[in-house]
Amino acid sequence: MAAPARGRLDPRSRILLVVIVSLAVMSPDGLRFVPAALALGTALALTDRAWRRAGALAAAGAAMFAGGWLTPLWWPHPITAVIALACQFTIRFVATVGVAAHLIATTSPTALSAGLRAAHAPRPIAVTLAVMLRFFPVVAGEAAAVADAMRLGGLAGAGGLARHPIRALERFAVPMIAASLRASEDLSASALVRGLGSRRRPSAMIPPRFTWADPAAGLALAALAALSWWARPLA
Amino acid sequence: MIRLKGVSWTYAHASQPSLRGVDLHIRPGEVVALCGASGCGKSTLLRVMNGLIPHFHIDGALTGTVEVDGLDTTRAELDELGLVIGAVLQHPRRQFFTDSVPEELAFAMENFGFPPAEIRARVADLGGPLAAVVGPRARLRQLSGGLQQQVAIAAATAHRPRVLLLDEPSSNLSADAVRRLAGTVASLREAGLTMVLAEHRLRYLRDLVDRVVVLRDGAIDVEWSGAQFRAVSDAALERLGLRGEVRPVALAPITAVGASVDAGADAREPAPAGDAAFAVTGGAASGDAGGADLELVGVRCRLGGRLVLDVERARFEAGRVTAVRGPNGAGKTTLARIVAGLQRCAGQVRRGGRVLGRRQRQRLTAVVMQDVQRQLFADTVEGEIELAGARGPAGSDARSVLAALDLLDLAERHPLSLSGGQQQRLVVAAARVAGRRIVIFDEPSSGVDRRHLRSIADQIRQAAAPANTVLLISHDDDLIALAADRQLTLGPPRPGGIGRPDGIGRPDGIGRQNR
Structure with a gap:
């Protein structure tokens, strides 16, 4: 039984990709890199066959572009100016999240941990990030279940949130935290007795290894960055 | 192999110790079952053996000595203990660190630094038989409870520990899956592994255990x-609050047709239009002339592009409890979500012949979730009931409902401070005050003893009493035998089964005729 193929890039390349895109997009002159980052995120989603993610990313990028650049041209007004500012700020996060989603979707917690170890990251960081990656779906699952319970209890809805925002948030957060803590306790106990965080030097079933895809992705990223710098879209 | 001397443990903030002066010696290769009523200290004893007490559960008072394979568990590091002890928790899906079978099997060996080639060889060795059943790319969350249990045991023993501890491995398993679990335990016993199992169900271990230890209030009874x-009768087990033989239960099936309806268990020939079987009538048990039966008509649901539920017609009688059965992945949860209005689907859900929209179904339905903590929103028990009453019919009296469910003394307590059983009763009470007509119980008996099983069955029966429709999703044959009147058995939608959505019916054309 072979380990499933979870993406062709080495985990270290995927991590590096997220770091580089985040730094570029969030820098003071980062808007010029946003279209390239959005295109990269969409292309990665398509290679993952994650059609919904690809569609959502493209749609979110298009909506932010419309709100941030087209709407003020169509109707110059203080309201559209505020919307434009919000969209121009948010589109950077959309671009970063699009690339990070590829890392999360294609990298298992153990592969991430092995990749970080191979990159000589301190072990506490490798273990912590692996646990975080495993814990995301747990929290998401618990949040969805609490939201369902609120819907059935007639406690969900915009009306209640607008009238009593603190109470609505409390009703959501308290059961979600309680359920997440319970789930995380089992997960932590099981991982600890199976050696997670052990003082022994961990190994990997399939040690991370660079292939031709990694330098190819690096070249493509450099080309996209150069094109963005030269063309100055959105800047 | 395992030696406990005078072990006592009190959790922080607990008024009573969970273990009291336990002396136990387990020899190499021995298979020991720990049993007793819920809360008797079985799981705590396992935590003491694998070192989670005191290394993970650090707040509490431990006295006495615990040795496993010569290691003092209070002094040894958890990873030292992990090398010699494999552990399987009660809910396998909660303990998986990855989402693929090979990665899960490799997890402990990777952490303990085994050479990659050895890890791959062990994974191929252990994973081969699993791959034949589940496929090499199967996702762990999509496996049935029985297969998840097999993966959890394989993952706990992949690094060849000398001791295996299992916490209620048969809870949430159907009778068939329990038989497969017995086979796995037998083969590990053959291999010479020392095993300790905390269990409520004992009979499947009849020919496998060397010793049975019954705990009561934290001490060996x-x-x-x-x-x-093997000579102890079921009646004697019952007196100790223990479960006896797990017998497959076959209830009368509800009237149901569809590709998801298990052909062997429940399938009925499709009803022609106007057939009395699907005609609108009142609840048979309640005699409700207004017609409160719940019907699914042409219900089909796809998730991620995959057809997960296809029910051409199904009727759930009011005033009765219908057990929804079938393996994981058969669409039981999807069916419950559709009935509750939480899941979009094609087709109709009707009550008393009237089509209900999703919002209407949400207002009519209460779901008692497996983890009821998720559905408790108020600061006090009484507040929870008042919150439900604010959205229910006028005139419901919170205190009388609390009294009926034995919760009145707890009215001022925070709901999250209650025990699991009390929380479950509170959610049932809230559903009753809110006037919900459809009540769905989702695996309510996970890891409970015989006495609590009866109490849960009573709750379910009471929920059905006022002409409500009650669905019970469960793998627990003991609970189904006590609480359910009818059953609907689901299976993965059969290609070409009755009601196939692409219009291609069975060769006899029944599928097309039925659309």
Whole structure:
């Protein structure tokens, strides 16, 4: 039984990709890199066959572009100016999240941990990030279940949130935290007795290894960055 | 192999110790079952053996000594203990660190630094038989409870520990899956592994255990050798609050047709239009002339592009409890979500012949979730009931409902401070005050003893009493035998089954005729 193929890039390349895109997009002159980052995120989603993610990313990028650049041209007004500012700020996060989603979707917690170890990251960081990656779906699952319970209890809805925002948030957060803590306790106990965080030097079933895809992705990223710098879209 | 001397443990903030002066010696290769009523200290004893007490559960007072394979568990590091002890928790899906079978099997070996080639060889060795059943790319969350349990045991033993501890491995398993679990335990016993199992169900271990230890209030109450245990009657087990033989239960099926309806268990020939079987009538048990039966008509649901539920017609009678059965992945949860209005689907859900929209179904339905903590929103028990009453019919009296469910003394307590059983009763009470007509119980008996099983069955029966429709999703044959009147058995939608959505019916054309 072979380990499933979870993406062709080495985990270290995927991590590096997220770091580089985040730094570029969030820098003071980062808007010029946003279209390239959005295109990269969409292309990665398509290679993952994650059609919904690809569609959502493209749609979110298009909506932010419309709100941030087209709407003020169509109707110059203080309201559209505020919307434009919000969209121009948010589109950077959309671009970063699009690339990070590829890392999360294609990298298992153990592969991430092995990749970080191979990159000589301190072990506490490798273990912590692996646990975080495993814990995301747990929290998401618990949040969805609490939201369902609120819907059935007639406690969900915009009306209640607008009238009593603190109470609505409390009703959501308290059961979600309680359920997440319970789930995380089992997960932590099981991982600890199976050696997670052990003082022994961990190994990997399939040690991370660079292939031709990694330098190819690096070249493509450099080309996209150069094109963005030269063309100055959105800047 | 395992030696406990005078072990006592009190959790922080607990008024009573969970273990009291436990002396136990387990020899190499021995298979020991720990049993007793819920809360008797079984799981705590396992935590003491694998070192989670005191290394993970650090707040509490431990006295006495615990040795496993010569290691003092209070002094040894958890990873030292992990090398010699494999552990399987009660809910396998909660303990998986990855989402693929090979990665999960490799997890402990990677952490303990085994050479990659050895890890791959062990994974191929252990994973081969699993791959034949589940496929090499199967996702762990999509496996049935029985297969998840097999993966959890394989993952706990992949690094070849000398001791295996299992916490209620048969809870949430159907009778068939329990038989497969017995086979796995037998093969590990053959391999010479020392095993300790905390269990409520004992009979599947009849020919496998060397000793049975019955705990009561944290202390050893009774010890039977394997031969003595085999001679103990079910009645004697019942007196101790223990579960006996797990017998497959076959209830009368509800009227149901569809590709998801298990052909062997429940399938009925499709009803022609106007057939009395699907005609609108009142609840048979309640005599409700207004017609409160719940019907699914042409219900089909796809998730991620995959057809997960296809029910051409199904009727759930009001005033009765219908058990929804079938393996994981058969669409039980999807069916419950559709009935509750939480899941979009094609087709109709009707009550008393009237089509209900999703919002209407949400207002009519209460779901008692497996983890009821998720559905408790108020600061006090009474507040929870008042919150439900604010959205229910006028005139419901919170205190009388609390009294009926034995919760009145707890009215001022925070709901999250209650025990699991009390929380479950509170959610049932809230559903009753809110006037919900459809009540769905989702695996309510996970890891409970015989006495609590009866109490849960009573709750379910009471929920059905006022002409409500009650659905019970469960793998627990003991609970189904006590609480359910009818059953609907689901399976993965059969290609070409009745009601196939692409219009291609069975060769006899029944599928097309039925659309």
